[in-house]
Every structure is written in structure tokens, then in C-alpha cells.
Amino acid sequence: MRILAPKKMIIAAFVATFFYTSSSxxxxxxxxxxxxxxxxxxxxxTEMSKENQIGDRYKIQLFYGDNNEASEVYKEYTSQFEYPAIIDYETPNYKVYVGxxxxRLEADRALLAIKEAFPGAFIPKPKRK
Known part of the structure; x- marks a missing residue:
């Protein structure tokens, strides 16, 4: 068996100590x-996001007026397009919103398609909640 020189023993001790401390x-x-x-x-x-109560979201307004006309616009819209639509009551008028x-880019793209059937459609400024 060969005995190591003192310098090599010290270096070996440092290397062994380093590996022991780094592994532990x-x-x-x-x-x-x-x-x-x-x-x-x-x-x-999550519930507020589903109910559109937070954040700036863009919607397209198709109509505002009385309830009967709003219902007719809603039915006409849903028969032609796939974006979700709602009828919202804001005193004293009913409004039909889409999407x-x-x-804004998504809303503008949808607006181009919707304007052919509903020329009065526009994108109102979103409300902060």
C-alpha cells in the first residue's frame, strides 16, 4: 500500500469535504x-371572470331601444352569427351586446363581419369595474 504525500492528503481531504457538504x-x-x-x-x-365582472373587455353594441325590438335584433343576430349575445337593460333602454x-383587435375583426348585417353596430369604450 502506498502512502500519499502530505500535500496530496490535504488536497484529498478538501475535495472529500467539498463533495460531502455539497451533497448534504x-x-x-x-x-x-x-x-x-x-x-x-x-x-x-374565477366566478367573476366567467360573469365578465373584471377586466377591460370589448363588446359590440348592435342595438339600443325598447324590449320588443331588442328581442327581434337578438333573434336575427343569433340566427346568423356564433358570437355570444346578450340583452342588457340600462335605464331606460335595452341594449344588445355581442361577444x-x-x-380591440378581436373585436374589430368580428365587427367587420357583423357590420354587413347590422350597419349600426359599433364598439363602445369598455367600462372599468
Whole structure:
């Protein structure tokens, strides 16, 4: 058996110590504590997003006026196009809105197709909620 020189023994000791400390440092545990309100807040945000209550969304307004005419416009629109439409009551008129577009570009593209059948359609400025 061969005995190492003192310099080589010191270097070997440093190398062995380095590998031991670096390998033991990787075995630590991480504990993450989450506030119990976070899942409830995420659920509320999801519901609000589905009901279009948050964020700036673009819609196309087809009509405003009385209820009977709004219903007729709604029926005519749904027979021709696939974008979702709603009738919304804002005192004293009923309004027919189309879509829930994330950006102005999507709304403009849809408006080009819709304007052929509904020339009075336009994109109102979105309301901040």
C-alpha cells in the first residue's frame, strides 16, 4: 500500500469535504405555508371572470331601444352569427351586446363581419369595474 504525500492528503481531504457538504446541502426539506383565504379568492376570481365582472373587455353594441325590438335584433343576430349575445337593460333602454373580446383587435375583426348585417353596430369604450 502506498502512502500519499502530505500535500496530496490535504488536497484529498478538501475535495472529500467539498463533495460531502455539497451533497448534504441538496437534501433539505422545503415547507410552504399557504393562507387559507387564497383558494377562496381564486374561486371568487374565477366566478367573476366567467360573469365578465373584471377586466377591460370589448363588446359590440348592435342595438339600443325598447324590449320588443331588442328581442327581434337578438333573434336575427343569433340566427346568423356564433358570437355570444346578450340583452342588457340600462335605464331606460335595452341594449344588445355581442361577444366578450379580450382585445380591440378581436373585436374589430368580428365587427367587420357583423357590420354587413347590422350597419349600426359599433364598439363602445369598455367600462372599468
Amino acid at each position: 446541502a441538496q437534501t433539505g426539506n422545503i415547507n410552504i405555508y399557504q393562507d387559507e383565504k387564497i383558494p377562496k379568492l381564486l374561486e371568487i376570481k 366578450n373580446f379580450r382585445n
